[in-house]
Structures are given as structure tokens and as C-alpha cells.
Amino acid sequence: MNQLSTLGRTLMLAVLCSLLCGCGDAWEDFEIKMGWRKPPPEPEPTSRPAFDPVFDDTLAAQARLADNAPLRLRGYGLVVGLGESGSSDAPSAVRAYLIEQLNRQFDSMPRTRDQERPSASRLVDSMDTAAVELNAVIAPGAPRGSVLDVAVQAIPGTQTRSIDGGLLLPCELRLVSANASGSALLEGRVMARAGGPVFVNPFSDRADGPGDPRRGWVLGGGISTEERTARILLNEPSYSSARRVEQRVNERFGQKPRPTGEAMSSGFVMLHTPPAYAEQPERFLALIPNLFAESGGGFTDRKLMELSTTAVEPNANLERLSLVWEGIGRLAVPHLQRLYAHEDPAVGFYAARAGLRLRDATAMGVMTQMATTTANPHRAAAARELGASEFPQAPLKMIGLLDSDDLEIRTAAHRALIRTRHPIIRTAIFQSTIDPQQVGVVLDVVDCGGKPLIYVYRSREPRVVLFGARLAVETPLFYAHPRELVTLNATEPAGDITVLARERYGKPITEPVIVPPRVADLIAALADQPKRDEAGRMRGVGLAMSQVVQVLDALCREGSIDARLVMEEVDLDRFMGPRETPERPAAEEPADEPAPPEKDDKKLESRPMSEDETQTERPREK
Numbered sequence: 001m002n003q004l005s006t007l008g009r010t011l012m013l014a015v016l017c018s019l020l021c022g023c024g025d026a027w028e029d030f031e032i033k034m035g036w037r038k039p040p041p042e043p044e045p046t047s048r049p050a051f052d053p054v055f056d057d058t059l060a061a062q063a064r065l066a067d068n069a070p071l072r073l074r075g076y077g078l079v080v081g082l083g084e085s086g087s088s089d090a091p092s093a094v095r096a097y098l099i100e101q102l103n104r105q106f107d108s109m110p111r112t113r114d115q116e117r118p119s120a121s122r123l124v125d126s127m128d129t130a131a132v133e134l135n136a137v138i139a140p141g142a143p144r145g146s147v148l149d150v151a152v153q154a155i156p157g158t159q160t161r162s163i164d165g166g167l168l169l170p171c172e173l174r175l176v177s178a179n180a181s182g183s184a185l186l187e188g189r190v191m192a193r194a195g196g197p198v199f200v201n202p203f204s205d206r207a208d209g210p211g212d213p214r215r216g217w218v219l220g221g222g223i224s225t226e227e228r229t230a231r232i233l234l235n236e237p238s239y240s241s242a243r244r245v246e247q248r249v250n251e252r253f254g255q256k257p258r259p260t261g262e263a264m265s266s267g268f269v270m271l272h273t274p275p276a277y278a279e280q281p282e283r284f285l286a287l288i289p290n291l292f293a294e295s296g297g298g299f300t301d302r303k304l305m306e307l308s309t310t311a312v313e314p315n316a317n318l319e320r321l322s323l324v325w326e327g328i329g330r331l332a333v334p335h336l337q338r339l340y341a342h343e344d345p346a347v348g349f350y351a352a353r354a355g356l357r358l359r360d361a362t363a364m365g366v367m368t369q370m371a372t373t374t375a376n377p378h379r380a381a382a383a384r385e386l387g388a389s390e391f392p393q394a395p396l397k398m399i400g401l402l403d404s405d406d407l408e409i410r411t412a413a414h415r416a417l418i419r420t421r422h423p424i425i426r427t428a429i430f431q432s433t434i435d436p437q438q439v440g441v442v443l444d445v446v447d448c449g450g451k452p453l454i455y456v457y458r459s460r461e462p463r464v465v466l467f468g469a470r471l472a473v474e475t476p477l478f479y480a481h482p483r484e485l486v487t488l489n490a491t492e493p494a495g496d497i498t499v500l501a502r503e504r505y506g507k508p509i510t511e512p513v514i515v516p517p518r519v520a521d522l523i524a525a526l527a528d529q530p531k532r533d534e535a536g537r538m539r540g541v542g543l544a545m546s547q548v549v550q551v552l553d554a555l556c557r558e559g560s561i562d563a564r565l566v567m568e569e570v571d572l573d574r575f576m577g578p579r580e581t582p583e584r585p586a587a588e589e590p591a592d593e594p595a596p597p598e599k600d601d602k603k604l605e606s607r608p609m610s611e612d613e614t615q616t617e618r619p620r621e622k
Helices: 002-021 026-034 092-108 120-124 182-186 239-253 281-290 297-311 318-328 330-337 345-357 361-372 379-387 395-403 407-420 519-527 545-558
Strands: 063-066 071-080 130-138 147-154 167-175 189-197 215-224 230-234 261-263 268-271 425-431 439-446 453-456 463-467 477-480 486-490 497-501 513-515 564-567
Touching (some): 071 120, 092 130, 147 189, 230 239, 230 281, 297 330, 297 345, 330 361, 345 379, 361 379, 395 407, 407 439, 425 519
Parallel strands (some): 453 564
Antiparallel strands (some): 230 268, 477 486
């Protein structure tokens, strides 16, 4: 009883303290002391504010960026050249759509008087073909004519076994609502066209491989037919503000062949990616929010001093500082040069990155030193920047990096050098056997040291890179493809290899191809068309790229080729979505595409437009 009375007096005392002191936290403190409530977590220390004052005068403080998300396209097409691996079944709406599209193409094809017009329905119903779903993504800001990778998959529920080695006939990619289903999947504005050889994961036959022979990609097989513009949305719409933003953007990025920025209303400014950023539209859009709204001499000098001071502070946002420097332009170079040799390697890298992008020759030497210094934590990033530089001599600084054991460094050097067509890389292009107008395989033979490596590109182009020009195939050997597409046989040590294909697209190849035991020659024989050379000898068996890679991988794993085979790591499944598609085209009404959710941040981000912002007229001079 006494204990209860004591507890009651304690509780009343706590309540009185709370009332008399006017502090609502007294009761919570008491509960914590009594063990009835857990103490709140300690607040995390914040070394810098979320929106640094040094960036207060950038466009991000007064506007937001819209239409800056990837745009997904969808479509349907027909893959041919599958032998007996295709199927004649397809949803009725898709079948009718494909026949209509093919008939339109056939009507526009030139023909001689004796040529019979192809039958679209017979082609769709053939076991040599497969109806497929298509997906692609257009990057924000991408200009018209941008190259796209196109994801291809057999329509769920059809009997197609594999699209490996097939060719996607020319087709259209459309802007379709994410919620569309039924016949709405066949509608929408045409944004790109696609076609070309299909690349399937070559490891689909392996027990440990994640591949699916019904899914693949046409690498670099899409071309956008419309420009992807972005918009700057003003936080406080006004004609004068829109004009100032338009003027500032055009001041920095120019007006040729058209103004980079166009004030279309009081609420937004349209952005057109300038030609200098055509292959890197994401970099252009990253600069926009970090562009200072003013550009006067006194203002710029003061901001450059502030940026230099901020850069050397702990936890500075160096990524954004580098973009701000780049947005200022050549006036920033003298300030950047003072930071190139800073004791903090991060400060030196981001300053040199901005300097290199602003064409400062001094920065090229700094980046070269970073890329060639093994201990530098920014070595790989420096190599990428050097390879993408506008200086024509920059890639030449990377020749020594071709011998590197670091895969990222080595491939960055290769990408840089193929841009300049340096003779250290010999390139051979092999056309598709089905359509000689299409590229089947690109082979790069790199004359370099280092560990032998076979690198396979999985984006933008069907390219195989052989690091090590004199890499040999160990003989004797015997190899048979799991589906009996090709066999390799060499009975003598260091003897020639006999390559024999069963058939290519219904045509038997009875004559073998004889090649010396070198990896480069073997790749050429596998990829080249089954035609005779000037001496009358068969020169190739015409395998698709995925089949060539499958053979090379098997020989590397069994030790006949003393090299590592690596495929480029690309998240190509982002084009495909889930493996099972719940909806199939049927007679349904198209759905409207939902607007993106509204955001309240002060940064440049996407949000729906107000009625005022959707005005299309240009602001008038006051």
C-alpha cells in the first residue's frame, strides 16, 4: 500500500512539474526514467545543410526540371531466320497488326516485273518466324536519330522455342501508356524504328547460366525518330523570368542550329540538347540546374572565389561543384588550375574533370597522371573522362592502359582508341548472313600486352574485342556445339582447325572452312558469311554473334583458349520488365498515361504542369 502511495505521489509530482514549468517533455522524461519508454535515437550529425548557400543563385533555386526521366517505348515485330525454332501462333490482334505493317513495307519495295510480291500472312504463319514484343528506352534530352538498344522477347503463351540467330524485320516503337493493355498496346505515337540481328544470352544452354533463348536484344538496332526535349519549370511563373532563363541558357550553350532554350510561356522554358552534347544528353541536363542565373563579371568572380573556398571544406559536394564550374565556362579555368594538385585526391579529380571538359590542356596532363597511377582512387573515372575528352590527343595517352589488369581501365582505353581509329586496333566487320545490309559481328583485335582477354559488348553494337593479337588456340581439339550448329576439329598439335557447319538458314554447308590455330582467325571464320573468297575457298560459316560467343566461351572454359571471356555488365533487363506479361493485345480502349507525382523539393525535378505552364505561346517583350 505504501509503495502504491509513493508511486501515486511521484506521478502527480511529474504532472505538476509539467504544468508549472510549461514543458510538455517532462512526462516523456519521466517515462524514460521509469523504463516505460525507450529513449529517442540520437540525431545524426549534419556537417552541411541539404541546400548549400553556395548554390543559392543557381537555376535549381528557382526552377525545376521536367521530362527528365527515361521514356519507355513498346512495340511488336517479327523475327525471321529461326529454322524450326519459331512458331506460327500469335494473338489475333498482333497477327493482324504485323500483316498490315508488312504489307505496307512490301508495297513500298521496288520489284522487277517477274518478281512475286511476298505474302505477309504466309511469313507470319511460318515456323521460321516468331512474333515478338519489343521494348526500348529513350534517354531524356536525346536528339532525333539517337541509337537505342531494343529488347526482344517471344510473346508469352506462344510456342516459339528460341529467337537465337534471328533477324528482327523493320518495325515501329511507340509511346504507350504504362497502364495500357489489349489493343492499346498496338497504338500510340511512333517514336523510333528498329530492326537487325538478335543477340541472345549465349549462356542459355549452361546449367549455371541465367539466359533465356526466347529473350534477346538488337544491339544498337533502334533509331529515334523524334527529339526528346526537356523543360525548365519556373517555381514562380512570369514572362520576364522565363525570358531571363532563356537568355542565360542560350548565353552558355549557344543558339546553333537552334536556340538551346526557348521560353514557351510564363511557366516553362523548352530545352533542346545542343550538338556538342548529342551523345551525352544526360550530362547537358545535369548542367542545367547547376547553371548560375546571373553571369556578370563581378558576380562570377565572387562566386568563383566562394566555390574555391567551399571545395576544400570537409564533406563538400564536389560532384555538384564540378558541374557548377563547368556551367560557368572558361572563366573558371584559372581557379580550377590552383586545385589540380590539391592534397585531397577527390578535390584534384573533380577540379580536373571540370577543367578537362572546359578544354584546359593542363587538365589533360593531370587526368593522364591520375589514370596511370595505380594507387589513385579515381583512376577508373579519370580514364573514362580522358577517353571521352574532346582533345584528339587524349586517347593516345591511354595506349599504355590497354595492358592493365583492371578490366574497367582496359575497356575505357579501348573505347577511347576506337574513336580515333588508332592502328593498334584492327577492326573487321562481318555482315549478317540473313541480311547483308546489317552488321552481324564487329571484331576488334588489340595488339597489346597484359593478360589475354576476350571482351563482349552488350550495348550499342555487336562487338567482340580480343586483347592479344597473337592469342592461339591450343590443338589438338574437338568441339561440337550443343545444338550441332558447328563443329571444330584439329588432330595435330599446332595444326589447322577444320570448321564445319551443319546448315545456315535451311541451306546445307558441306564444305569445311580451314583456319590456322589463332583466335582472331577462328572468330573470323565463325562470323563471316558462308561465301567463297577470291581463291575459291569457303571463308566462313555465318554464325550469329551470340553463337560465336558461345563457342569462344566453351573453348576458354575447357582450356583450348588461354584467356578469360567477359561480357559487358549492362542491366538490359530494365527494357524487358517482368518475365511474364499479364496482358495480351485484345479489343480494349487505350488508357491514358498517368501524370508523374508532384514533388515539393527546391531542386530541379519533374512535376505535373499547371494550366498556366501548358501555354504554348512565347512570352512577349514588355
